Structure formats: C-alpha cells, structure tokens
Amino acid sequence: MWTRIVQNLLPAPRCHLCQAPATAVAALCPACARDLPWLGAACTHCGLPLASAEEGTLCGTCLADPPPFDQALMPFRYAPPIDRLIGALKFRHDLAAGTLLGQLLANAVAGRTVDCLFPVPLHPARLRERGFNQAAELCRVVAGAHDTPWDSHSLQRIRTAPTQHTSSRRERLRNLRGAFAWQGSTPPARVALIDDVMTTGATARAAAVALKRAGAEWVEIWAVARTPPPHSRNV
Numbered sequence: 001m002w003t004r005i006v007q008n009l010l011p012a013p014r015c016h017l018c019q020a021p022a023t024a025v026a027a028l029c030p031a032c033a034r035d036l037p038w039l040g041a042a043c044t045h046c047g048l049p050l051a052s053a054e055e056g057t058l059c060g061t062c063l064a065d066p067p068p069f070d071q072a073l074m075p076f077r078y079a080p081p082i083d084r085l086i087g088a089l090k091f092r093h094d095l096a097a098g099t100l101l102g103q104l105l106a107n108a109v110a111g112r113t114v115d116c117l118f119p120v121p122l123h124p125a126r127l128r129e130r131g132f133n134q135a136a137e138l139c140r141v142v143a144g145a146h147d148t149p150w151d152s153h154s155l156q157r158i159r160t161a162p163t164q165h166t167s168s169r170r171e172r173l174r175n176l177r178g179a180f181a182w183q184g185s186t187p188p189a190r191v192a193l194i195d196d197v198m199t200t201g202a203t204a205r206a207a208a209v210a211l212k213r214a215g216a217e218w219v220e221i222w223a224v225a226r227t228p229p230p231h232s233r234n235v
C-alpha cells in the first residue's frame with residue numbers, strides 16, 4: 001500500500017524532449033522516440049551510413065582497409081535532437097541528457113554479450129579541463145543497464161590529437177597512432193569501447209589496437225551516433 005501511495009505522489013515520468021507522458025524505458029514519449037534519427041542502412045562492420053545496405057554490406061573503407069575492431073554498433077545518425085543531447089552532455093555536463101543517451105545506447109545493444117566495457121578515455125589534461133569524461137558517463141549507464149563490469153582506468157590516453165576539424169581520415173589515423181596505452185592486467189576476451197560519436201573511426205581504431213595488443217580478442221565499438229566523415233567535429 002505504501003508503495004502505491006509513494007508512486008502516486010511521484011510525478012509521472014515526462015518525455016525529456018516534449019514533456020508528454022513518457023514510457024519508463026528511455027524517458028521519451030513514443031512519438032519522440034519514433035522521430036529520432038535512427039541510423040538505418042549502414043556498413044555492417046563500421047556503421048557508416050550508406051544509401052542502401054543489406055546484412056553483410058561493407059563500406060569502401062572497410063573493404064580496402066578493415067578496421068582492427070570487430071564490429072561497431074551505433075543506433076543514430078549525428079542529427080537533431082541527438083546532436084543537441086550529446087552537446088548538452090559534453091559541454092554542459094547535462095546528466096539527464098547523459099542518462100537518456102546511455103539508456104538509448106543500452107537499448108540498442110541489448111542482446112550483445114561482452115565481458116567488460118571501456119569508455120574511450122580522455123587525455124588527463126583534457127579530463128582536468130572538462131572535469132568529466134562524457135564517454136564514462138554513457139558507459140556507467142550502459143554498464144548498469146546490462147549488469148556488465150566497466151573499467152575507466154586500464155585504458156589510458158597518453159597523447160592528445162591536435163584539434164584539426166578539417167584533417168583527413170589518414171591524418172587523424174597518423175596522429176592517433178600510439179595515443180592509447182594499456183596499464184592494467186590482461187583484459188577479458190570480449191570487450192566493448194563506449195563513445196559518444198564516431199566520425200572517421202580513427203579514435204576507435206587506435207583504442208581497439210591498444211585493447212587487442214593488451215590481449216582482448218574481440219572488440220566492439222558502441223557509440224550513440226555516427227557521422228558521415230570527413231567533416232568531423234569528433235573523431
């Protein structure tokens with residue numbers, strides 16, 4: 001009885017985007033959830049949006065130069081309102097936006113099985129400047145939803161990439177080589193790297209290489225959104 005009384009006193013969950021009554025799952029109303037920029041046709045390996053794709057379709061980049069990670073899963077294109085929510089998390093530390101994005105990502109990877117999650121780390125100097133790592137905020141929510149351990153210490157970023165918004169994928173890859181280091185015991189066999197946005201995939205490639213060198217056998221990338229390269233804000 002007390003539970004029911006307390007439930008009646010609590011405000012009904014409201015949609016994060018339009019304030020209409022929300023479903024409990026992801027703090028969105030059904031209409032807003034339907035209108036999200038779902039990724040649609042994409043490369044099976046790296047998630048690059050494609051005009052059309054069937055299961056097993058690979059983009060030109062994956063055909064020519066297969067990435068070191070084993071699969072990338074991203075539910076959304078980097079488009080409104082997902083881009084705005086990611087900006088709110090990243091630049092204003094809006095934790096409600098982080099929780100919503102984390103829940104949406106957790107829903108998108110339901111059924112995937114990995115042994116440990118790793119947020120893509122920020123360089124310590126960048127972390128001090130920003131005060132938090134947005135990938136770690138997402139990772140915490142996904143790990144909680146999937147009851148999977150996560151580790152934000154063993155994979156370290158030891159070099160920052162210069163912020164060249166217009167640099168090519170090849171340049172980004174060169175800049176990021178050796179940007180990550182492993183400082184822990186051997187990781188479990190199956191792991192996932194968590195990030196907010198994947199653009200050129202250079203960051204994901206470099207971090208996946210570090211995890212595989214450390215001993216991981218299967219590395220998935222779980223990110224909220226995928227932008228079509230090369231016009232990148234993030235990597």
Ligand SMILES: [Zn+2]
Nearest residue numbers: 015018029032
């Ligand atoms: Zn809504």
Ligand SMILES: [Zn+2]
Nearest residue numbers: 043046059062
């Ligand atoms: Zn691809």
